[in-house]
Amino acid sequence: MTLSLTPAPTFSGKAWQQVLARDASADGQFVYAVRSTGIYCRPSCPSRKPARKNVVFFASPQTAIAAGFRACLRCEPDSAAPRADPQAAAVAAVTRYLDSHPDAASLADLGRIAGLSPFHLQRSFKRILGISPRQYAAARKLDRFRNQVQRPAPARITDAVYEAGFGSSSRLYQDAQQKMGMTPGQLRKAGQGLQLRYTIADSPLGKLLVAFTEKGVCSIAFGDTAQALETQLRTQFAQATLTPDKDAQDKGSLNTAVANILSQLTEHPASLRLPLDVRATAFQQRVWQALQQIPRGQTRSYSEVARELGQPTAVRAVARACASNPVAVAVPCHRVVGSNGSLTGYRWGVERKRQLLALEAKQE
Numbered sequence: 263m264t265l266s267l268t269p270a271p272t273f274s275g276k277a278w279q280q281v282l283a284r285d286a287s288a289d290g291q292f293v294y295a296v297r298s299t300g301i302y303c304r305p306s307c308p309s310r311k312p313a314r315k316n317v318v319f320f321a322s323p324q325t326a327i328a329a330g331f332r333a334c335l336r337c338e339p340d341s342a343a344p345r346a347d348p349q350a351a352a353v354a355a356v357t358r359y360l361d362s363h364p365d366a367a368s369l370a371d372l373g374r375i376a377g378l379s380p381f382h383l384q385r386s387f388k389r390i391l392g393i394s395p396r397q398y399a400a401a402r403k404l405d406r407f408r409n410q411v412q413r414p415a416p417a418r419i420t421d422a423v424y425e426a427g428f429g430s431s432s433r434l435y436q437d438a439q440q441k442m443g444m445t446p447g448q449l450r451k452a453g454q455g456l457q458l459r460y461t462i463a464d465s466p467l468g469k470l471l472v473a474f475t476e477k478g479v480c481s482i483a484f485g486d487t488a489q490a491l492e493t494q495l496r497t498q499f500a501q502a503t504l505t506p507d508k509d510a511q512d513k514g515s516l517n518t519a520v521a522n523i524l525s526q527l528t529e530h531p532a533s534l535r536l537p538l539d540v541r542a543t544a545f546q547q548r549v550w551q552a553l554q555q556i557p558r559g560q561t562r563s564y565s566e567v568a569r570e571l572g573q574p575t576a577v578r579a580v581a582r583a584c585a586s587n588p589v590a591v592a593v594p595c596h597r598v599v600g601s602n603g604s605l606t607g608y609r610w611g612v613e614r615k616r617q618l619l620a621l622e623a624k625q626e
Contacts, residue, residue: 277319279603280305284566287601293320293339295331302326307337308570311560349386350572352376356387357572360399369395393548401544456502460495462488463520466527466621467614471495472519473504478537479519482589484610498588526591527621536592545576549583556597559622563601585609591618 280288288305295302296312302320303309320326323333323340333340356376359367369380372395376383387395458480460473465484471491473481481498485491496504519536542550552567564584568576584595590610596618600606608615 276603277305278314278317281317282311282561283563283599283601283603284308284561285563285601285603286565293323293326294318295320295326295329300331301334302331302339303334304337304339306566307334307339308566309334309336310557349376349378349382352378352383353387353572356383356395357398360395367399393551398544401547456499457505458495458499458502459505459507460492461507461520462491463524465524467610467617470520470523472523473499474519475539477539479589479592480539482523482592484590484614523591527618538589538592540588540593545579546583546586549580550587550593550595553584553587553593553595553597556594561597561599561603561619564598564606565601567598581606597622 277288277292277294279285281294284306286306291305293302293304295318297316297318298312302323318329320329320331326339327333353376356372359372359375369384373380373383378386384394387393387398393401456475458473458475460471460481463470463472467484469485469488469491471481471483471485471488471494472479473495481495483491483494485494492506522536540550548571549567552570556562562570564577564580565574567580568574571580573579580598584598585607587593587595587609590596596608596615605612605615605619
């Protein structure tokens with residue numbers, strides 16, 4: 263296919279950054295077209311971003327059409343606004359119900375609440391939130407149990423089990439071990455008795471700390487000095503037993519994890535697969551899962567992540583979830599930027615965030 267490109271206005275590098283950030287505030291200011299596909303899109307289009315060399319900018323859909331491009335069916339750049347997901351409101355109604363009802367509800371009952379068939383509810387729920395209704399309900403039960411046993415005057419475990427909506431203590435123990443990495447008793451005692459091993463290695467971004475429980479990686483952190491990283495770890499796991507593993511870079515069970523994390527910074531692996539042992543609320547889990555879906559070399563804005571979760575008003579909550587991420591790189595919170603493409607904050611320093619994005623962009 264041959265496209266006749268008409269002269270387009272000169273756009274600054276800011277326009278490309280807005281495309282990378284999927285900045286909805288730029289919609290209506292310009293469209294971008296992709297030579298290799300013959301399609302033009304609005305800046306906030308959620309589709310995979312093309313190589314910069316294949317992109318040309320136009321001031322309006324009309325000028326893009328005149329140059330031989332056709333409109334993207336996903337973001338509908340020739341309409342006044344992008345089409346909202348027709349099932350988003352139904353999924354939001356189900357999450358509100360599950361938030362306030364600890365007792366289990368069947369998929370058929372939830373479908374009636376949403377006005378969808380059980381099949382379509384399941385499919386829409388997973389597409390919008392990334393998890394099933396059953397997984398969401400289980401996470402909310404764990405949240406309620408966590409709140410019961412970690413409050414200033416904690417409830418007895420047997421009482422908290424049933425108040426949280428669990429039908430039996432055996433079910434709670436199974437879910438707690440899988441989702442929280444702690445037994446209920448350990449959780450009630452703030453991790454007392456938990457065994458952690460850790461190592462500190464050199465990386466292109468400074469010192470790198472990796473800490474492990476028997477379940478998996480519980481902390482990945484960058485810092486300027488080994489002493490500062492150790493202090494942060496002891497603060498984070500104040501009641502746990504911490505054992506340094508100084509030889510992990512050469513041998514031992516931490517070797518694979520450290521090597522994988524370092525290669526993520528300097529090579530181009532398809533993904534980073536590590537067993538993780540992190541404590542999170544249901545909302546944090548959803549945010550972190552969404553971050554892991556952002557392709558290497560791309561970014562999303564906080565508002566885009568919130569919309570993808572079906573909660574467009576939860577921008578600040580998304581930002582807090584990013585800031586509380588305990589496992590750098592494995593959960594790529596560095597790929598979330600401001601709506602104008604600015605880097606905003608980063609738990610391990612904005613300059614490290616800049617370097618991470620530059621490394622990923624160079625390796626694409």
